[in-house]
Amino acid sequence: EIFNAEVLFREDCSPDEFIDVIVGNRVYMPCLYVYNKIDQISMEEVDRLARRPHSVVISCGMKLNLDYLLEKLWEYLALTCIYTKKRGQRPDFTDAIILRKGASVEHVCHRIHRSLASQFKYALVWGTSTKYSPQRVGLTHVMEHEDVIQIVKK
Secondary structure: OOOOOOOOOOOOOOHHHHHHHHHOOOOOOOOOEEEOOHHHOOHHHHHHHHOOOOEEEOEOOOOEOHHHHHHHHHHHHOEEEEEEOOOOOOOEEEEEEEEEOOOEHHHHHHHHOOOOOOOEEEEEEEOOOOOOOOEEEOOOOEOOOOEEEEEEEO
């Protein structure tokens, strides 16, 4: 432990950054400020709040900007939505698998059933993560938001 020290800075550093380096156990989480009831304040005030970083202005009563809030929540939480498809059927857009961004086909297999990855043969993927639809992929393929996957077992 350090009880007393003289510190020489050779670059610009805030006290918070210095404490982070010394203590090393700080974790910063993304933050989103949501301002409700924008229908009750002036347009200038709404504009000022909307220009703040990490801010969303909404009105639940008038249902204003709720879609944008939902979009920002997905972005800040770094989540992705994957849809499944059974062979010979249409994709099920009512029941999605929610995973972190950067999740692979293997993560999807584990989310469906813990033994599915060991029985995996290949997957067909439709969506923005592939060059053409459907594309045959392996376990390491990285899924993107709103991709559709059909898993084929051995």
